[in-house]
Amino acid sequence: MLKSGIKRVLGLMSGTSFDGVDAAVLDTDGETIMAFGPTSFRPYTDAERKVLRAAMGLWPDAPGVEEAAEIVETAHAEIIARFDAIDLVGFHGQTLAHDPRGRGTHQAGSGEVLALVSGLPVVWDFRSSDVRLGGQGAPLAPFYHFALARHIAADAPLVFLNLGGVGNLTWVDPRCDAPDADGALLAFDTGPANAPMDDLCHIRLGVPRDDGGTHAARGTPDLGLVRDFLTEGYFLRLPPKSLDRDFPGLSARVAHLADADALATLSECVAASVAAGFDHLPQLPARVLVCGGGRHNLDLMARLAAHLPAPVAPVEAVGLDGDMLEAQAFAYLAMRIARGLPTSCPTTTGVAAAVGGGQISAP
Secondary structure, eight states, X not given: OOOSSOEEXXXXXXXXXXXXXXXXXXXXXXXXXXXXXXEEEEEOOHHHHHHHHHHTTOOTTSTTHHHHHHHHHHHHHHHHTTOOSOSEEEEEEEEEEEETTTTEXXXXXXXXXXXHHHSSOEEEOOSHHHHHTTOOOOOOTHHHHHHHHHHTTOOSOEEEEEESSEXXXXXXXXXXXXXXXXXXEEEEEEEEOHHHHHHHIIIIISSSSOGGGHHHHHSOOOHHHHHHHTTSGGGGSOSSOOOOSSOTTHHHHTTTSOHHHHHHHHHHHHHHHHHHHGGGOSSOOSOEEEESGGGGOHHHHHHHHHHOSSOEEEGGGGTOOTTTHHHHHHHHHXXXXXXXXXXXXXXXXXXXXXXXXXEEEOO
């Protein structure tokens, strides 16, 4: 384990939108954010994306997983090579399957391979220990959100809302002393986010996403369908709770709608599910800071502003980088694991007690 001290850590994140690999450097001791370093992005090619999509839902040793893992490792090795003077790497891998109450969680890609190729120590397999100890294994960014709230000198509870393939929120009280202190955090997956909209665009329109939400903005949501969607049992469950990328049956619900109406309905479902999540919060936040690709969807952001009882803004409003926040989070968590500090707790993943996960592979 590393002793306390500031290290230059490279965090790597490949989300369920399959757009590519985000990489971000963070100067941190695993408790305080000292500085944000350079960032980079390595997009997946159409051919790579096709292989990764085909492997979604598969577990280790299934046909197609090895090929997907090789793509993940190659892409990550390429982006690591762009950075100099790195002390430690945090490698999340590519989530292919997530069933915390069943088979567990599966992120493709080996940290051992990346350590060998890069010559750097790599922290990886962040979620498995949490799942083994009864947690959901997700979301894992909340401890970083706590550090960010302290970094921006927030003085009242706030929410970080991440809109990736799945939506998740973190309620943070920055007045607490530590992320695992009583009342400091509450985190959970709110429901689907970009994944069903991106999939619809890919299948129907032949494009990766609804850029800016322009198609959704032209459509009319089916509000009856949205109301039925909100009766799903997931929304009644108390947090912590987590989801896989594909929310069961949602894409089928909008299959009969025209393209723009289907996207408007999915956008409304996302906003309404986030609003439903606010019923679980211990206190209304002073503001909602949005990160992840969904903040670029202006139709979705407008719907969030209409639904939520607090001001909504992208994290750039407080000087943060919403595209790289998840990658930064895994840099921060890697440093915590290297120091033997916890990375999740009962109010973030439902794990029995505060725990640090991950493996560390030496070069």
